[in-house]
Amino acid sequence: MNRKNVWLVLLLVSLIFVLAACSGDSEEASEDNAENENTETGEDSGETFTYHFFDASGPGEDINTSETTLGQMFEEETGVNFDIEHIVGDVNQKIGTMIASGEYPTLLNAEQSTDAVIDAGGFIPLNDLIDEYAPNLKEMYGPYLEMMKRDDGNIYVISSGAAHGYKKPANLNQGAWWIKRDVLKELGYPEPKTLDEYFDIIEEYTAANPQIDGADTIGFTALTHDWRFFALSNQPMHLAGYPNDGGALIDMETQEAEVYNDKDITKRWLQKLNEVNDIGLFDQESFTQNYDEYLAKITSGRVVGFFDYRWQVGQALNTLQEDEDPYNDYMGFPVVFDEDVKDQYLDPIGFTASPGIGITVGTPKEDQIRIMKFLDHIAKEETQKLITWGIEGETYEVDEDGRYYRTEEQIEETSKTEFRDNFGFSYFEWGWPRMNGEYADGNAVEPPKQEEVASMMYDEGDNEFLEAYEIETFTGLFSEPDERPWYPAYDAPIETGSEAQLYEQQLDDLMKRKFPEIIFADPGEFDNQWGAYTDEFSSLPKEAYEKVITDFVQNKAKLMESSKE
Known part of the structure; x- marks a missing residue:
């Protein structure tokens, strides 16, 4: 082979190596681009991602979602699970520490401190993530997404509960005046309709049964711990025939808000408690016990009656329902001030934009996308059915007409x-x-609201009381809710540092300080104590608060009406 040919061979070999190297670089670059694209869109290949979710909504066992049947299914479908941490101690203090340090869990439900986290810049805006990665969530919430927006136009938290029609519940999950079943049976199944009748029952039973199982009987206890103080301060609103709109009564015609904490209905409620306390029926630990102690007291069987929301006291009532003795459980009544008042304890169709869950600052974009895709998966109707009904053939059945039971x-x-x-x-x-x-197929979202389930949920003990009161379900004594397109008014965003926010804080401090003094006062001193309270109340910026609530109510009502057109 001559020199020229050798040179040609060497040149060809070099070209082959160069082309091979370029091809390798191209494939590697293509793989890199694909990996970058997957990272950006949140699509991963078999890897599992765990995120920290702090839930301030209530106590509970800290757990990773994959340790549950549903959580494992969701992990397999999305590659995502969550370490759920529940609140222990004071909510505001815990969230305040997060705000001060700037260190947040990836996913956060801050409950009543939600606005404080938003004001501190702790949540990221979710608008673009929802638009790009959450079609199911957009479909499920519809017009409610607009209500989630804050004044700056951003959505920071996604709340729970997008209404799709109204289904009257078979069992209570909202406010009621609870009386122990054993009491009702012993007294011949009385039906208290007014506040006076309610406490007459407690007084009669307690007089005949000063002790229960060797411990002093507690006539009436109350929950006042921390942010749950509303379980005591909300009653005037309910007794006067209003639903739980929070700190104001909403006029049905004008849709204007008016605070009630200095009105006659609050005075009437506190005066009744003052009388109840004077005859030894009011729990002396009501203002010192914490939430767990309150629940434990109810499950002890010593408490004759209390007012609360079923969702808040559910842990105690569920425990009692599992007891073999049906008379240890409680039955709820729609008590009002006067018989001509229509009760409104059952919630109307409504939407609450806050609290909710939000993604916190500092979360990398790829993690934001994965979490949003997880939330979108949760929003699918088939996933919703898994969450509320479970697995067909295991936790529910379907009849030939497609009805779940x-x-x-x-x-x-x-x-x-x-x-x-x-x-x-x-x-x-x-x-x-x-x-x-309801789901699109007409089945109730919640199994207890499905007629086929409700009719079979009751055991022999339940049926005894249903028959005694001539009702088919435990909401049979409660009125249907009136339509309130703004409901609930307590969802109005209150700007931190505003006069409206100052009113809320000052009122909370004032009630926690003065209500015990009013209730525990000698009856002859009640008027003086009430006068001292209202004198201080008069200096609070209530007008600013009423304006915020009124504007919110009227705007929300207009938005709901326009969404129907």
Whole structure:
């Protein structure tokens, strides 16, 4: 081979190596681009991502969602799970520490401190993430997405509960005046309609039963701990025939808000408690016990009656329902001031934009996308059915007409706390994106609201009381709610540092300081104590608060009406 040919061979070999190297670089670059694209869109190949979710909505067992049946299914479908941490101690203090340090969990439900986190810049805006990665969430919430927006036009938290029609519940989940079943049975199944009648029952039973199981009987206890003080201060509103709109009464015609904490209805409520205390029926620990102590007291069987929202006292009542003795449970009544008042304890169709869950600052974009895709997966109707009904053939059945129902065995199993925890009902039913009302096929979102389930949920003990009061369900004594397109008014965003926010804080401080003094005062001193309270109240900027609530109510009502057109 001559020199020229050798040179040509060497040149060809060099070109082959160069082309091979370029091809390798191209493939590597292509793989890099694909990896970058997957990272950007949140699509991953088999890897599992765990995020910290701090839930301030209530106490509970800290758990990773993959330890539940539902959570494991969601992890397999999305590659995402969450370490859920529940609140212990004071909510405001815990969230305040996060704000001060600037260190947040990835996903956060800050409850009543939501506005404070938003004002501190702790949540990221979700608008673009929702638009790009959450079509199911957009479909489920519809016009409610607009209500989630703050004054700056951003959505920071996604709330639980997008209404899709109204279904009257078979069992109570809202406010009621509870009386122990054993009391009702002993006294011949009385039906208290007014506040006076309610306390007459407590007085009669307590007089005949000063002790229960060797311990002093507690006539009436109250929850006042921390932010849950509303369980005592909300009653005047309910007794006067209003739903839970928070700190104001809303005029049905003008849709204007008026605070009631200095009105005759509040005076009438406190005066009744003052009388109840004077005859020894009011729990002396009501203003010192914490939430857990309150729940434990109810489950002890010593308490004759109390007012609360079923969702707030559910842990105690669920425990009592699992007791073999049906008379240890409680029955709720729609008590009002006077018989001509129409009760409004059952919530109308409504939407609450806050609190909710939000993604916090400092979360990398790829993690933001993964979490939003997880939330969008939660918003699918088939996922919603998993969360509320469970698995067909295991926790519910479907008849030939497509109606969902549960067998007696399934009803018993799905009512057990241990099962609900293990399956994931306890952790996914609320707090995440969630529907209310009916699914597209006409089945109720919540099994207890399905007629086929409600009729079979009651045991022999339940039926004894249903028959005694001539009702088919435990909401049978409660009125249907009136339509209130703004409901609930307490969802109005209150700007931190504003006069309206100052009113809320000062009122809370004033009530926590003065209500015990009013209730525990000698009856002859009641008027003086009430006068001292209202004198201080008169200096609070209530007009600023009323204006914020009025503007919110009227704007929300207009938005809801326009969404129907």
